[in-house]
Amino acid sequence: MSLFLTSRRVRGGLTGLAVAAMVLTTAACGGTTRGEDEGSSGGNDAAGASADPDAEIPADLAIAFLPKQLNNPYFDVAATGSERAVGEIDGEFSQVGPSEASASSQVSYINTLTQQGADVILTSANDPNAICSALDQARSGGASVVTFDSDTDPACRDLFINQATAEGIAQTQIDTMAEQIGGAGQVAILSATANATNQNTWIELMTEYAAQEYPDMEIVTTVYGDDEDEKSFQETQGLLQTYPDLKGIISPTTVGISAAARYLSGSEYKGRVALTGLGTPNQMREFVQDGTVTAFALWNPEDLGYLAAYAGAALAAGQITGAEGETFEAGDLGEYEVGADGVVVLGEPTVFDAENIDDFDF
Amino acid sequence: MTVDTAPAPAAPAPAAPARRGRTLPAGSVITTFLVLFLVVAAFSVEGFASTRNAGFLLLDVVVIALIALPLTLIVVTGEIDLSVASTVGLCSAVMGRLWVAGLPLEAIVPLVLVLGGVLGAVNGFLVTRLGLPSLAVTIGTLALYRGLAFVVLGDQAVADFPRAWTTWAISSIGSTGIPTVVVPLLVLVVLTGVVLHATPIGRSLYAMGNSEDAARFSGIDVARTKLWLFVVTGVVSALGGVYWTLRYGSARADNATGLELQVIAAILLGGVSIFGGSGGLLGVIAGALLLGSVRNALQLVNVPSDVLNIVTGVLLITAVVAPQVAARVKGRRRRRPAS
Structure with missing residues (x-):
């Protein structure tokens, strides 16, 4: 059986590479490149039609x-x-x-x-x-x-x-939390990952809205559970140890809120620290029934x-x-x-x- | 002289080097079945027989049929390549990445084809030079190439390809509804058919599939031939990746996930033996069209996708089992008078 790299093949391979390089260089001048084609219309096709209410x-x-x-x-x-x-x-x-x-x-x-x-x-x-x-x-x-x-x-x-709009999501969560803690006290946020665009938008809007509507509510920190159950669970534990006066946790992610609820339900903080955020009814049902969680939100x-x-x-x-x-x-x-x-x-x-x-x- | 009793005008398959004693050329059963199905569907499924639907159907089958061409040759030699769909995905991802980097498409396409050849060569090298079983090697590269695709593009999608290219990908010839890409595909089908059925190379592939040792002793460079088959399969899969990207106007790492199973299904349904050594290209094309037509017709009568998968599975098992049963029945009949 012959070796894979005989000199003939090496030469053949080099020829191939040279051809590819040539194609590349020739095509590079005057080919179809990105940014040339602005043909995609952003307009509404129905613009000409008229509505009859x-x-x-x-x-x-x-x-x-x-x-x-x-x-x-x-x-x-x-x-x-x-x-x-x-x-x-x-x-x-x-x-x-x-x-x-x-x-x-x-x-x-x-x-x-x-x-x-x-x-x-x-x-x-x-x-x-x-x-x-x-x-x-x-x-x-x-x-x-x-x-x-x-x-x-x-x-x-x-x-x-x-x-839902980002504003709606942010305001509902802050309002729900404010209702449960009487509009005052320390609140922490348990998010997903640090670079999740939607999470960061919501957190920013929540902070703004809270400062405006509930000046006595203090958002002390944001921690990241990376949308992993285990990590979210541990971050919740850490929050409660770091902030002994913590009144509530907002978790705008379905993974975070259920992990936090599971930790709270088995801890001394059950019923003392409020938890809200975005979750699904099936995932949160047992925690609402056992009194760990009073209310949470999601679009229907x-x-x-x-x-x-x-x-x-x-x-x-x-x-x-x-x-x-x-x-x-x-x-x-x-x-x-x-x-x-x-x-x-x-x-x-x-x-x-x-x-x-x-x-x-x- | 055999009398063709099929009611439909099924074109007889180009005679594959069938073993002596077989009366029907490989693929003629499935071709007959395809024609029967098309006739029945045309009369019983509303909306099936129209130029627009034919266009939709063919667009769905094009990539499967394309990749099935070189893969049929590989299966005939008794090997398999499961990494074809991952090659499509990786080539699509690289195409997107290079496009974002500002390269012109005229350069990206040849580069991606070269990449496909390299990916195929890796498979071929591991199989022919290291003597590893192709099933194991290409299960490995199936995962590897898909993983690399995600390294290249992550979960992003690149979608701003020029309209002229993406509309060409789904355009049809005049008002016939037949997609333009069917023309180059047909050229490749004829080319592959000629190579497989009318050249010494084609005959050597069957020889390898029947007995690799015998093929080697008769002077065929088995390793080299198989290596090239894997390279060609890589290049054609890359071409499939380019087309897939343009057709859906979206380069993604998860493009064509699971497509390898549809391609292999078409090949097996077409009457090619998974153990190598027998089968023909016409059957494979008929197999691809049959799978596509069945899906299309069942979708038109609102059969849920889960049931579609079940039907495809049953069809496939039947296609693989039926010849075995037929051969056994025939074998018994032949043995009985002798004993």
Whole structure:
């Protein structure tokens, strides 16, 4: 058996490299480079169309719900909301989706919906760009596209239903905490990772809002549990030792809040140190029931799905086109207004406590 | 003279060097099945038989069929390459990284193809020079290349590729609905088909798959041939990576995760023996189209994706088991009069 690197092969390899280098250098002058192509339009395609706020929602609208992946509890709850809304307007609801949440797996489902002539597609994008061209085809086929939870490039959809604004999330958490500690005392924040953009935005807004509304509330520190259960647990322990006068902990991450609750429930601080933040009802139920946690917040995915379906129906009916300032009715949730870039905000996060937590299963 | 009793106008497969005694050329069963399925689906599934749907269907099959071409040659020699989808992912990630770095696409594409060749050469080197089993080697590189893809691009996505390129990737020929990329794919199919079925190289691949020792004694440089097959598979997978990136307009490290199973499914469904030595290219193309058509048709009638996976699995097992059963039944019949 011959050796891999004979002189002939070495020479062959060098020739290959030389060719590659040549291609590289020649193409470098005058090729297609980044930044040249500014062709992607950020504008709204529906700009020319006009809205008729009094248009009736036609019956039998085919409204399809396409989550990031099937069998995900969060999206299952959102689908329940969409299905309820579609029932109220006498439409036809269907849920389709991939079994794995990869960037491109949603494309063939969108294509299928285009082919079936769906009137409305409600989707949460696994990738902001990978499904764009498929959505373009769906829209040119007459479908209205509403994204929720995770947006695409704004040029590829009609509306995005944002679950909550950063301000809303920050204010709800501070208000919930203030209620529990009487608006005064030391409060610490248990975050995820130090460079998580959304966490840092919320923490900044929470600090500002607290200083403004509750001057006696002092945010003493922010610690990072890295969204790991073990580390969040230990950081909670450390907080209580470092700050013996600590009145409360805010954890704006579902991993952090449940780890902190688990530590508190087994410690002497149970009931003495307040805990709130962003968590899911299923994860926090036992701690609310045993008195460790009084109240915590999260947006309600069922409402998110419900609103998305109504927004889609309003688009299909021609009540709105997706332009800023238009308004539409969303059943039980009332009237909503379209904001800049075709974004509709669901509203304040839902606060869960002992009274309402058993109404939710996600 | 054999009489073709299939009701559908199935083109007979180019005769693979079938073993003596076999009446049907490899792949003709699956091709017949594909044609039957298409006819049934066209009449019973609403929206299946339209130019637009044909376009959607073909776009989904293109990358699978593309990578299946060189991988079929590898499987015929009795080897396997499980790292193809990870090669797609790594090449996609590198393409994104180089694009962000400001290189022109005209330079990125050849560079990425060279990278694919290197990745394939690593597989080939470990298999042919160190004598390691290709299954073990390419399970390793499946993880390794995917890991490297995440090192290159992390969980970011690069998506600002020029519109002209991304729209070309999903464009169709006139109003036929047939994607433009089918044309270069067809050229490659014909090329691969000729190499496999009409050249001494092709015959040597079957010889290796049947008996490596015999092939070596008859003067075939087994190691060198296999090394090149892995290199070509790497290059073609890289091409798949480039196309995947443009088609979805998004370079990501997790692109094409799990695609290797779909490619291998198409090959096995197409009648290529996983033990090497038999099978033909037409069957593989029919296998890829059948898998794609079944998925497409079931999606159109709103079958959930979990059930889709079950159907694909059952189809695959049937395709692998059926020839074995058939061969055994035939063997028994032949033995009986003798005993």
